[in-house]
Amino acid sequence: MVLWAPDWPIVAVESSASTPAAVLHKGQVLACSQAARAEGVRRGMRRRDAQSRCPGLALHDYNPDADARAFEAVLTAIEELSPGVAPLRPGLCAINVPARFYGGEAEAAAIIAERLVRLGVWDVRAGIADGLFAAEQAARRALAQDSLVVPAGGSAQFLRDLPIDALDDLVGAPPASSASGGMVGLLRRMGLLTLGDFAALSPADVHTRFGTHGELLHRMARGLNPQPISRRQVPPEFEATLMLEPPLDLAEQIAFSVRTTAEKFVTDLAGHGLVCTTVLIEVDTDGSLATSRRWMHPRWFGPTDLVDRVRWQLQVDGAIRAPVDAVRLIPEVTEPLGDHADSLFGGGPDERVERGVARVQSIVGHEAVVSVSVQGGRGPGERQLLVPWGERPVAARAVGLPWPGSLPPPAPATVYTEPQQAMVVGAEGQAIGVTGRGMVTGEPARFRAAAGQDWQPVASWAGPWPVDDQWWDEAAARRIARFQVVGVDGSAYLMIVERGHWWIEAKYD
Amino acid sequence: MTVAPAPSLDELRARVDQMQGRPAAQPVATHPAFAGLLQLQTGSSYAVDSASLAMALMAGPSADGAWCGVVGSAEFGLEAAAAAGVELRRTILVPAPGEAWLEVTAALIDVLGVVVVAAPADISGKDVSRISARLRQRGGVLIAYGDWPRCDARVSLRDAEWVGLGRGHGHLQARRVTVEVRRGAGPARTGQLWLPDQAQVIRRAEVQPVQLRSVS
Numbered sequence: 001m002v003l004w005a006p007d008w009p010i011v012a013v014e015s016s017a018s019t020p021a022a023v024l025h026k027g028q029v030l031a032c033s034q035a036a037r038a039e040g041v042r043r044g045m046r047r048r049d050a051q052s053r054c055p056g057l058a059l060h061d062y063n064p065d066a067d068a069r070a071f072e073a074v075l076t077a078i079e080e081l082s083p084g085v086a087p088l089r090p091g092l093c094a095i096n097v098p099a100r101f102y103g104g105e106a107e108a109a110a111i112i113a114e115r116l117v118r119l120g121v122w123d124v125r126a127g128i129a130d131g132l133f134a135a136e137q138a139a140r141r142a143l144a145q146d147s148l149v150v151p152a153g154g155s156a157q158f159l160r161d162l163p164i165d166a167l168d169d170l171v172g173a174p175p176a177s178s179a180s181g182g183m184v185g186l187l188r189r190m191g192l193l194t195l196g197d198f199a200a201l202s203p204a205d206v207h208t209r210f211g212t213h214g215e216l217l218h219r220m221a222r223g224l225n226p227q228p229i230s231r232r233q234v235p236p237e238f239e240a241t242l243m244l245e246p247p248l249d250l251a252e253q254i255a256f257s258v259r260t261t262a263e264k265f266v267t268d269l270a271g272h273g274l275v276c277t278t279v280l281i282e283v284d285t286d287g288s289l290a291t292s293r294r295w296m297h298p299r300w301f302g303p304t305d306l307v308d309r310v311r312w313q314l315q316v317d318g319a320i321r322a323p324v325d326a327v328r329l330i331p332e333v334t335e336p337l338g339d340h341a342d343s344l345f346g347g348g349p350d351e352r353v354e355r356g357v358a359r360v361q362s363i364v365g366h367e368a369v370v371s372v373s374v375q376g377g378r379g380p381g382e383r384q385l386l387v388p389w390g391e392r393p394v395a396a397r398a399v400g401l402p403w404p405g406s407l408p409p410p411a412p413a414t415v416y417t418e419p420q421q422a423m424v425v426g427a428e429g430q431a432i433g434v435t436g437r438g439m440v441t442g443e444p445a446r447f448r449a450a451a452g453q454d455w456q457p458v459a460s461w462a463g464p465w466p467v468d469d470q471w472w473d474e475a476a477a478r479r480i481a482r483f484q485v486v487g488v489d490g491s492a493y494l495m496i497v498e499r500g501h502w503w504i505e506a507k508y509d
Numbered sequence: 510m511t512v513a514p515a516p517s518l519d520e521l522r523a524r525v526d527q528m529q530g531r532p533a534a535q536p537v538a539t540h541p542a543f544a545g546l547l548q549l550q551t552g553s554s555y556a557v558d559s560a561s562l563a564m565a566l567m568a569g570p571s572a573d574g575a576w577c578g579v580v581g582s583a584e585f586g587l588e589a590a591a592a593a594g595v596e597l598r599r600t601i602l603v604p605a606p607g608e609a610w611l612e613v614t615a616a617l618i619d620v621l622g623v624v625v626v627a628a629p630a631d632i633s634g635k636d637v638s639r640i641s642a643r644l645r646q647r648g649g650v651l652i653a654y655g656d657w658p659r660c661d662a663r664v665s666l667r668d669a670e671w672v673g674l675g676r677g678h679g680h681l682q683a684r685r686v687t688v689e690v691r692r693g694a695g696p697a698r699t700g701q702l703w704l705p706d707q708a709q710v711i712r713r714a715e716v717q718p719v720q721l722r723s724v725s
Contacts, residue, residue, distance in 0.1 A: 353576050356620025357601060363609050370602045374588050384587050386602065408680055409709050411588035413560035443677065460674040484681050490669030492681060508681060509559045
């Protein structure tokens with residue numbers, strides 16, 4: 001049985017079929033909705049022509065990935081009813097008819113169509129025949145939400161009257177492509193207008209003239225299509241669960257018990273040539289979910305890494321209030337083992353460093369040991385990226401962007417986590433500020449880096465460099481102006497002025 | 510008949526150390542800007558008074574493949590460290606070890622090549638000798654930011670001159686400093702360094718010859 005959802009690219013981009021819409025690929029209409037077709041829009045039409053036929057046409061770009069993603073939901077729904085779906089292309093899939101279970105071929109098609117309509121796919125058509133090609137042609141000739149059944153052995157009979165253009169659909173390629181397009185045109189020019197005419201030729205002649213591909217098409221046209229459908233493998237279940245009976249409430253005990261589960265989890269994945277790089281750990285207490293956290297590994301998870309993550313997750317204060325009765329390890333991202341093979345000279349941090357750092361983590365806690373890198377941002381504090389050791393650094397902001405308002409190098413060697421309060425005054429001791437238009441109100445003459453320190457004359461200074469950060473967000477908006485100030489003793493500071501107060505953001509020491 | 514050349518004093522010392530079962534102090538890759546001023550050695554501790562000096566000292570071993578750790582300093586400027594030549598992928602930070610800073614430092618010395626520690630003011634002599642023993646045993650290098658009793662060398666900055674900043678215009682571009690290295694009670698060695706220069710590279714500053722200008 002072949003299931004066909006017409007105009008799948010349209011279904012994938014928008015759900016309502018009432019407005020005229022079309023999907024464009026390379027400036028040509030690849031698919032259009034029923035409403036657009038009624039206005040005269042056709043496949044293969046150029047953008048201008050389509051718009052002139054139907055001014056209200058909503059145009060979308062062709063996105064094969066989005067199509068495939070949207071179709072994945074359909075495949076999953078069908079798989080629930082009958083396993084072994086073979087996706088042919090987005091919008092078209094084949095299954096072996098579960099006729100006996102549902103009491104007939106047409107009945108099975110009706111049940112699947114009903115399920116898909118409930119999913120929101122209104123226009124789905126089923127074709128049932130001996131071979132894939134005949135079934136697809138039957139599906140194209142079925143009515144919406146209905147099926148067309150070609151009786152067993154009747155494929156050749158069914159195909160005989162179809163136009164030769166039907167071979168175009170078989171290849172599944174975009175229109176007017178490659179070899180078969182040329183071949184169909186040639187057949188038509190030879191006067192073979194129906195599949196029946198083509199099928200009447202002798203196979204040997206077809207092979208001599210058109211080669212192997214032509215012979216394959218000929219077999220299809222004759223209704224001999226022994227080509228079995230290649231079924232989609234149901235993805236194996238890698239989730240590992242540890243049930244604790246009786247429930248435990250000490251993190252160390254649980255971590256000890258979870259070791260064998262973690263080992264099984266890793267070996268199961270390795271058996272399929274996979275490693276897990278992101279895992280979701282869920283912990284149940286009293287039969288309900290207590291904590292769940294996603295962990296990303298800089299490389300991939302081994303059994304000890306998983307045990308560590310479970311322990312860290314449980315050691316967070318307040319994570320377990322009641323005895324734990326289940327721990328689940330759910331692989332979120334898996335990657336092929338081959339991508340992560342150790343290189344000749346080892347990859348990532350060496351074992352000794354990892355062990356030593358694990359010891360430090362056991363002293364001060366998991367979050368207190370961090371690995372570091374630089375991310376994008378305007379202020380020096382925003383550019384620091386600290387990630388707990390053992391987690392993958394994910395920069396919130398790309399470092400390569402221009403970041404207008406950021407300062408040119410050199411970068412300050414000391415970046416305060418909390419700005420330090422400072423005082424800057426002019427020659428007469430008057431307070432120095434920045435006006436609303438970004439002008440400094442006087443020349444800074446003396447400054448004090450901390451409340452208890454002595455006043456120091458300013459040797460040189462520059463600024464203000466105003467930054468109007470996130471003005472669109474009332475809560476996060478900040479208007480500051482940055483200054484660089486160097487004292488006579490050579491100490492240099494990066495200061496900010498916010499609402500008339502001076503702060504030291506970083507120090508060039 | 511040829512006579513083998515007499516071993517030098519350093520070679521003899523190394524041999525004695527070897528016989529005593531103590532690993533000899535090995536030279537550690539040091540940033541070329543410090544040539545003639547300071548050569549880092551395994552098992553030694555150094556005190557610096559500026560964060561950028563600590564980064565410049567870390568840069569040599571870090572670029573050479575050593576792992577570095579920074580204990581007790583959440584203010585460590587990562588971008589400046591990367592610009593100085595510290596490989597951030599091989600750098601571990603323990604920003605707030607709290608009371609456990611001594612255990613953390615000792616544990617990191619066990620596995621890392623260079624450990625930078627922002628030492629608290631009230632460090633006791635007993636702790637220092639324990640750390641020093643661990644350093645000699647493991648062949649690590651300790652760079653203390655702040656004061657560190659009985660260190661092998663004290664490196665300090667003097668006479669910092671900034672280039673590029675005027676009164677109300679320009680921006681900081683380069684810094685020329687005098688670095689002073691003091692070992693024990695001996696005389697200090699000094700050298701002029703760009704820390705960093707206009708291209709953000711740390712290098713020795715040529716001492717400019719005195720130029721006479723004709724005045725009428």
